[in-house]
Amino acid sequence: DAKTTQPPSMDCAEGRAANLPCNHSTISGNEYVYWYRQIHSQGPQYIIHGLKNNETNEMASLIITEDRKSSTLILPHATLRDTAVYYCIVSGGGGNEKLTFGTGTRLTIIP
Amino acid sequence: KAGVTQTPRYLIKTRGQQVTLSCSPISGHRSVSWYQQTPGQGLQFLFEYFSETQRNKGNFPGRFSGRQFSNSRSEMNVSTLELGDSALYLCASSIGVGRLYEQYFGPGTRLTVT
Numbered sequence: 001d002a003k004t005t006q007p008p009s010m011d012c013a014e015g016r017a018a019n020l021p022c023n024h025s026t027i028s029g030n031e032y033v034y035w036y037r038q039i040h041s042q043g044p045q046y047i048i049h050g051l052k053n054n055e056t057n058e059m060a061s062l063i064i065t066e067d068r069k070s071s072t073l074i075l076p077h078a079t080l081r082d083t084a085v086y087y088c089i090v091s092g093g094g095g096n097e098k099l100t101f102g103t104g105t106r107l108t109i110i111p
Numbered sequence: 112k113a114g115v116t117q118t119p120r121y122l123i124k125t126r127g128q129q130v131t132l133s134c135s136p137i138s139g140h141r142s143v144s145w146y147q148q149t150p151g152q153g154l155q156f157l158f159e160y161f162s163e164t165q166r167n168k169g170n171f172p173g174r175f176s177g178r179q180f181s182n183s184r185s186e187m188n189v190s191t192l193e194l195g196d197s198a199l200y201l202c203a204s205s206i207g208v209g210r211l212y213e214q215y216f217g218p219g220t221r222l223t224v225t
Contacts, residue, residue: 042216043203043219098167099144099214103153
């Protein structure tokens with residue numbers, strides 16, 4: 001699996017957009033970008049995933065650069081409940097995928 | 112729909128003992144994956160089961176094993192416990208193998224080895 005690089009921590013004011021970057025410069029053509037988050041004392045929760053096009057769902061938006069070497073997760077209106085560790089994961093579509101979690105970004109929403 | 116359940120939630124064992132953890136997936140889900148989470152190593156994949164067969168395996172010693180039953184419930188076993196096995200063990204279920212965007216995690220079992 002390709003490795004990812006994320007900043008260890010970020011702060012964001014409540015109500016503002018939180019933009020979480022991820023570098024995955026060695027991503028290969030069939031690998032997807034997945035985002036999960038883990039709120040303290042809970043199991044990880046799926047947020048969104050994408051291959052090359054930008055994606056949006058009820059939780060977040062995912063912007064993937066044209067060369068696919070980096071991506072940004074956007075939480076449009078962050079709330080205190082969005083405080084969590086966010087993991088960016090790259091994994092392929094060959095049928096033997098597994099989630100390889102890095103250290104993630106600890107996002108703190110400030111009231 | 113009920114979520115993924117794991118039992119027990121907390122467990123204390125001593126070195127050298129063995130332990131069995133249980134995971135009940137979401138109804139209709141046939142794939143169960145297990146992960147170990149420690150402060151030092153983060154979240155690491157242990158193995159994945161589908162239709163009672165191990166389909167994928169992480170880099171853990173043979174002391175870590177698992178199985179899946181015909182009703183998709185899964186157990187993982189750790190033999191000859193070591194202090195370093197103290198961790199949060201998470202299980203995740205999905206409808207099929209490799210559907211990483213549809214993995215639903217349970218609350219975990221926190222194992223402490225003394």
